[in-house]
Amino acid sequence: MSPTPEITTLGELRAAGHTSRSLREEMRENLLSALADGRDPWPGLHGFEHTVIPQLERAIIAGHDVVLLGERGQGKTRLLRTLVGLLDEWTPTVAGSELHEDPLAPVTDATRTRIQAEGDALPISWLHREERYVEKLSTPDTSVADMIGDVDPMRVAEGRRLGDPETIHFGLVPRGNRGIVALNELPDLAERIQVALLNVMEERDVQIRGYVLRLPLDVLIVASANPEDYTNRGRIITPLKDRFGAEIRTHYPLEIADEIAVIRQEAHLTAAVPEVLLEILARFTRNLRGSSAVNQSSGVSARFAIAAAETVAAAALHRATVRGGAAVARPVDLGTTIDVLGGKVEFESGEEGRELDILEHLLRTATAEVVRERFAGLDLGPLVEAFDGVRTVTTGERVTAQEFLAALPRTASEDLYDRIAERLEASGPGERAGAIELALEGLYLVRRLSKESVAGETVYG
Incomplete structure (x- = not known):
């Protein structure tokens, strides 16, 4: 002034x-x-x-x-x-x-x-x-x-x-x-x-x-x-x-880049949230706006994606406080948004009782879209082969990035994990763990790996 x-x-x-x-x-x-x-x-x-x-x-x-x-x-x-x-x-x-x-x-x-x-x-x-x-x-x-x-x-x-x-x-x-x-x-x-x-x-x-x-x-x-x-x-x-x-x-953002820019500008993030996670949340919000199960006349506010990003950041800070390490959000934190943000979406009258299933499905769809785009052309076959039917990898809301990275199996391609991290421009341990975790989730979504989630822990195998 x-x-x-x-x-x-x-x-x-x-x-x-x-x-x-x-x-x-x-x-x-x-x-x-x-x-x-x-x-x-x-x-x-x-x-x-x-x-x-x-x-x-x-x-x-x-x-x-x-x-x-x-x-x-x-x-x-x-x-x-x-x-x-x-x-x-x-x-x-x-x-x-x-x-x-x-x-x-x-x-x-x-x-x-x-x-x-x-x-x-x-x-x-x-x-x-x-x-x-x-x-x-x-x-x-x-x-x-x-x-x-x-x-x-x-x-x-x-x-x-x-x-x-x-x-x-x-x-x-x-x-x-x-x-x-x-x-x-x-x-x-x-x-x-x-x-x-x-x-x-x-x-x-x-x-x-x-x-x-x-x-x-x-x-x-x-x-x-x-x-x-x-x-x-x-x-x-x-x-x-x-x-x-x-x-x-007026209208909602027409491009993913604009949706991400709105989230980044308006969200008050208490921890680092990589760009790839913001893209998943942006696509998740757009999928809700296009779903026949959601009341589109009421709309899905940009505040949904903003609150989702803040929740993901809060989950990362909670983990870092309890277990130590850097406060960096990972794909495992995305699931925390569903439990607390369902009330921000108005569903059609015939969808009573299916709200959580619909949210989980649309979040998986958004994750799959990002995986296909970010890892296109990258051969993840050696990572699948590293899981021999006995080996498993555990991640979760309280599993630190260092613990996750230490538990990863050796692959036939020695630099595969480096190439996965490079695709997402991941540098530190937190971002690197998030990139590999996203690759595992992508392999699960195309049915090349299994996944079991119990009590805040997710096991890939």
């Missing part, structure tokens, strides 16, 4: 050559400037580059209010919060103004009176861009007073007339003047509350208990919502939908 500008009065502001511009002009010019300079105005967003982002940029250039429609966990809220980056870092306002009024373009009679009385000595305060973003989680108990405002009985008791605008306590939307007001889960707002937004978005009027205040509010309304065919809690009323200039559909 740069230092607050030193200008403190209206006279100094005018002397500095400051000019007034509307919020939409400000965002449009800043966006076009970033695009012209080759800067990315949307940091931290993955998979929207060729679909959602171009639509949103066109909406901002056009000066439209925007509603984002999409299933849960598609990054709608993150996208809305990123809009803050298109605002000027510091914006001058009239000191003490509830509505953050522009000193060169006031909107209330009270502020105009102050400017006439104080002139160039009018105090100026500065508003940082982060303070110009207001976010509201729409809930059924939200009132018109919360959103728009209400008559303040205390001000009436002080002697002001009931028709005096000074008696009004402004709500969230007017207080967001000269900024962005984001409404999450818009359909959850009661229909009568949605009606109260109609004039604000179109005529920019504020109507409170019979009073009509002609306030030229300079506010951008953005909202997020689940598709109406999924949420049974409410709907966006047709007149309000018509007020939004742009309705943009």
Whole structure:
């Protein structure tokens, strides 16, 4: 954050050559400037580059209010919060103004009176861009007073007339003047509350208990919502939908690389998780989204994959704490996600009792896909031959990497384990053990090895 500008009065502001511009002009010019300079105005967003982002940029250039429609966990809220980056870092306002009024373009009679009385000595305060973003989680108990405002009985008791605008306590939307007001889960707002937004978005009027205040509010309304065919809690009323200039559909990442990037960016990992395990979790999540056993109208959130990665990392740290060694996740830790994350997925009504089986099957499918891709062309026959019907190798949640590596059988190909590790760019003992463990799991999945899992231990043979 740069230092607050030193200008403190209206006279100094005018002397500095400051000019007034509307919020939409400000965002449009800043966006076009970033695009012209080759800067990315949307940091931290993955998979929207060729679909959602171009639509949103066109909406901002056009000066439209925007509603984002999409299933849960598609990054709608993150996208809305990123809009803050298109605002000027510091914006001058009239000191003490509830509505953050522009000193060169006031909107209330009270502020105009102050400017006439104080002139160039009018105090100026500065508003940082982060303070110009207001976010509201729409809930059924939200009132018109919360959103728009209400008559303040205390001000009436002080002697002001009931028709005096000074008696009004402004709500969230007017207080967001000269900024962005984001409404999450818009359909959850009661229909009568949605009606109260109609004039604000179109005529920019504020109507409170019979009073009509002609306030030229300079506010951008953005909202997020689940598709109406999924949420049974409410709907966006047709007149309000018509007020939004742009309705943009979001989606889950289309490419595996984008899915992995989201996991890596959002997950708070307490241990090292190799890239290959993140790919398995990403493919696992995508398999859930394509499964007929899963309720696809509710979606499978990106938070599922993020929580899965955090669980895998936690399992690795738990093992390292109990048994020693480096905290590095291995394929054996993937199974820990199924027991704790099943509740994050909504299954079809006919799948009661089969939830764990479905999750295990789709995880195995994801693992097999990664094994085929990562070990394509590598002859693992000598590793199969090393298991002579008697020899076994044990791994598990409490088996350290060193113990696993020490128990591996000799193979006819002396450098086979090195080539397996090279395929996954595994360097340390933890990553090396994970790479070989994944190869064993792949051989089990193609029925070339057997596997038995009991009480947290897995035996290959």
